[in-house]
Amino acid sequence: MDEISCEVRFGRYGGRFVPETLVQPLVELAEAFERLRADPEFSGELSKLMRDFAGRPTPLYRAENLSRAIGRDVYLKREDLLHGGAHKINNTLGQGLLAKYMKKKRLIAETGAGQHGVATAIVGALLGFETEIYMGEVDIERQRMNVYRMELLGARVIPVRSGSRTLKDAINEALRDWAASYESTHYLLGTVAGPHPYPSIVREFQRVIGDETKSQILAEEKRLPDSIVACVGGGSNAMGIFTPFIEDDVRLIAVEAGGRGQGMGTHSAEHGASLAFGDPGVLHGAMTKILQDPYGQILESYSIAAGLDYPGVGPELAHLVETGRVETATAGDKTAIMGFKALSKLEGIIPALESAHAVGYAIEHPEMLGELSVINISGRGDKDLHTVIAYESV
């Protein structure tokens, strides 16, 4: 009681820093997850949905042209080919089914750019939930199309007007909702952040990316890659692909949003690089690395990729970086745009601006990749065309 058990912590990070009202719902969620992941009926149903509905397994594609251009053998893990256009569906299907088995009637979720909101709305429609998505007012303005998508899928989008009116405030608002609605409602958190058990649940639903990658690369190359590169906002696609390789001799590189530079203003930072530039602290229920001012107020982050625009990061990643197992790197807006265009031209694949950070980094730093590398293409870039057009016209 006095100390929570060690599996909820990752070194000094993680934990469950939440109001007392949320403790019991989180305990019940952790118990349900432990029970159901061992239940063959649950895992059978989830695998079937992953295959027939989401489109798993995704290809591991040997990018010949990119490989030639940078002089390294590079494979792309094609999460962009999933239903919904990103890896987010792995987690929303998993948690949606979990909520169904827990007999919840309603899903709530936060969303920044709208990708997790759309993935939640898809699962809400599929499994018959009432679905409500919290989204910052500023983000609603920036992402009209995704708002419409969510509504089309039957979800209600609730504008968040508090704080900075972006992703971090949408999470606050979802937590507040859940504190009053937990009996009927599951909070479907979208990344490996938040209080225990979310970092573990989301990691386990996303690790399918890494599990597939491992067997695919072994089948193709008869060996493990020298490196894996993934972008990190909250860290769900990175933890998904890294997790099965933690014990292996593979370099794991987490690329954060370098944004416009390393500066930090009074209320905001010019980047989203919590692992690289953050300090330990508590945000959204977990001890992790966060962007904060000298008094502990949370700073607003910045990135051209909305999915990397978050002032915190998953606690397990903070731990893996502290122990030296995962290396951090940053790629700024400019590098991301370069990666976005390069992959489009070289391979005929338009990556999400988030994934483009990993691509851009790999192109600029081939020496970090070793001979054989895998880049996680966590999503497709159709959603980002207007952002890139706007960036170009400045």
Add this chain to the structure above:
Amino acid sequence: MNLSEVFRRCKPLIVYICAGDPSPDETVEIAERIVRAGADVLELGLPHSDPIADGPVIQAASQRAIAAGMNTDLYFDIASRIDGVPKVFMGYYNMVYRRGLDRFASDCKASGICGMIVPDLPVEESRPLREAASRHGIDLINMIAPNTPDKRILEIISLSSGFVYLVARSGVTGASADLQESTRHLIERVPPVIPRAVGFGVSRPEHAAELVRAGADGVIVGSACVDLIGRSELDQLEDLIRRMKRAMTEVSVKSAASIRQS
């Protein structure tokens, strides 16, 4: 006067305000008016950018205060200028952690604060702060919610000092029209081995009276007062506190009389 003494003397009315709202300069004067109106304990909030346990009224106050330049140094400066009432800190863990647990507890002591409420620090996570607070003679006040199981209530109580904060209803802070049956039930479920103060949703004199009748040892009012401060209605603020205190005292006097009669 420490918190145990306060609860020995009366069933206190505990009033929350957000330090720095509307501005750091005005907080001391507002606190003085609250004390004059009859508040027994002042719960002085340190505003945070991400107050996950708070409803819209306290969120808005926190934003106003931060925009007005409020910070932790100013907080302790303000706290040390408020006299004549026991003071309790209320704030989120990151603000405490960032300053350093021991330094924070020591600053509390130096500015006359006798207790700490940290709403996002459940008991499992509280040992480091509990130890720091105890080194400086500060009570760390734990919260108990309507969904806290009985066994956990006993464990929370065993790790509490000063008083326990009973959360009247699920959800976040903010005024509500009526008290729920579950609140009465919660008071019954918490054994009276430590004073039990009830907050969340308390906004009217009749709520306060009802809680005292239901067995609460103290009543905490926040959003209703913060709302009046936000509208600069300080006379109404004093009036509300006066009426709440009176309503609570009347219940206490009546129940004392009925005990004498029986």
